[in-house]
Amino acid sequence: MVRFGVIGAGRIAKTFSEAMKVTKGYLYAIASRDILKARKYQKAYGYEKVYDNYEEMLKDDNIDCVYIATPHGLHFEHMMLALKYHKNILCEKSFTLNAKQALTVFNKAKENHLFIMEAMWTRFLPTIKEVKHRIDQSIIGEITMLEAHFGFSMKFNRKDRLVNPNLGGGALLDLGVYPIHFAHLFLGSPLSFETKSHLDPIGIDLSEQYTFQYHNAIAILSSSLEKQLDKVALIKGTKGYIKIYDFWKAEKAQIFDLDHHLIEEISYPHLKNGFEYEINEVIRCLEENLTESPLMPYQTTLFVMKQMDELRHVWGLKYPGED
Ligand SMILES: NC(=O)c1ccc[n+]([C@@H]2O[C@H](COP(=O)([O-])OP(=O)(O)OC[C@H]3O[C@@H](n4cnc5c(N)ncnc54)[C@H](OP(=O)(O)O)[C@@H]3O)[C@@H](O)[C@H]2O)c1
Incomplete structure (x- = not known):
């Protein structure tokens, strides 16, 4: 059984938790900056454990895969933290702010032979x-x-x-x-x-x-x-x-x-809300010891991130902290 740990108890974490009911996955833990929110999700969806700190949850060895459900601007930081604790990752779209961040994350995942995938659920429908x-x-x-x-x-x-x-x-x-x-x-x-x-x-x-x-x-x-x-x-x-x-x-x-x-x-x-198909793909990949999904490979995410960088370059739009 694949045991998931969720980072961020926001809107999309609800959709993900709901979809899990029709998969073979297990809602093991959820981490929120606000323990009351985490407990609410525990009550609603049956999470076994709750954490009030993302890093503390990542230290839990029972987690097989982390679902990152925080805003895009934080995905890079949260994925790098999850990789530090040797976790497989399903990360919400957009994967990162730019292609440079995405490449850094993929290289780190490859080095550690960990599975990582952008949660572009449309591709699995x-x-x-x-x-x-x-x-x-x-x-x-x-x-x-x-x-x-x-x-x-x-x-x-x-x-x-x-x-x-x-x-x-x-x-x-x-x-x-x-x-x-x-x-x-x-x-x-x-x-x-x-x-x-x-x-x-x-x-x-x-x-x-x-x-x-x-x-x-x-x-x-x-x-x-x-x-x-x-x-x-x-x-x-x-x-x-x-x-x-x-x-x-x-x-x-x-x-x-x-x-x-x-x-x-x-x-x-949809069997539930459509997220079940991407969750099943993560489970299949982990069971088959794959580090990337053939339906959503690193190169696809990198292409999309580069394309978005190029569009923003034409518009003259940079995010805070980008050089
Ligand atoms: N696949 C889809 O259909 C779909 C749909 C909507 C969104 N998304 C993606 O999912 C991600 C989250 O979107 P969402 O709509 O769920 O957002 P949201 O409701 O705002 O939830 C994001 C969660 O991130 C955590 N967080 C940590 N640091 C934060 C900060 N500085 N500011 C705000 N939140 C912070 C919070 O969780 P805690 O307070 O519990 O720590 C918050 O509840 C985004 O990347 C978005 O693109 C995907």
């Missing part, structure tokens, strides 16, 4: 895997265009991590990471890109558009913390097209021919 499989079988021919947007009109609480530059706030690391991973899954690395952004003077990006060019295809992508964007991703090919509804948490996709006739529907409702 059966609907997405089936769409990829059908595209590889050429159901829509060669891809010519992909469109994916992720944006909400959010009411800002200035204390929220989403708008705090010190925690890696902004639309790109929180939401943009999804369209970028999505485009990479189907089209790989672009040859070139163009981008525009709307920055807030506090030092975060509120909205952005980015267009990636490939040999014979284009990806039109955007993310926003201030605008509701279309949730349906579209992949067009020479023989048809695919619509993927709520693509980042996809449970349904439809395949059409060029005359707009529906030719196939793919539907895999």
Whole structure:
């Protein structure tokens, strides 16, 4: 049995804890800076142990894998600490603030033969895997265009991590990471890109558009913390097209021919909330003694982090402490 220890009792830690119920994983421990919060999670989800200090939990030898559920700006620090205590890691997206941090973490994990993976749950959803499989079988021919947007009109609480530059706030690391991973899954690395952004003077990006060019295809992508964007991703090919509804948490996709006739529907409702698939992948990798998932390898996370660095370079956006 794989025993998980969770760092940070926030919103996403709840989703993770809920999903664990339909996996073979075990909610062994949770650490929060506030012991009362940790106890609340213990009561709700049955954690065996609680800690009021992240490092104290990492010293616990019973933990097989740490789930890092803190804001992006802290992932690097928390992953390096977990590696110091020889822990395997599943770390929330965005993996780090930039590619340099991601490379440092991967090198350290490799040196110690530890498993590490970015929790980009979309990649493990059966609907997405089936769409990829059908595209590889050429159901829509060669891809010519992909469109994916992720944006909400959010009411800002200035204390929220989403708008705090010190925690890696902004639309790109929180939401943009999804369209970028999505485009990479189907089209790989672009040859070139163009981008525009709307920055807030506090030092975060509120909205952005980015267009990636490939040999014979284009990806039109955007993310926003201030605008509701279309949730349906579209992949067009020479023989048809695919619509993927709520693509980042996809449970349904439809395949059409060029005359707009529906030719196939793919539907895999979540067993719990969709996180169960990435958790199962972590468990499988640990059971097979793998240090990275073939579905979410280091190189993919590094590509995405580098791409986000390049976008920010064009916008002139740096996080506090970046050189
Ligand atoms: N996969 C997804 O669908 C998804 C969805 C939402 C978020 N996420 C990712 O999950 C991570 C956490 O997001 P969240 O929405 O759960 O955030 P959140 O509700 O703000 O929780 C983050 C937790 O991090 C801990 N923390 C430690 N130092 C902190 C600091 N200086 N400021 C704020 N929190 C601090 C806190 O836990 P304690 O107080 O208990 O120590 C806090 O509850 C982010 O990287 C985000 O991108 C993923």
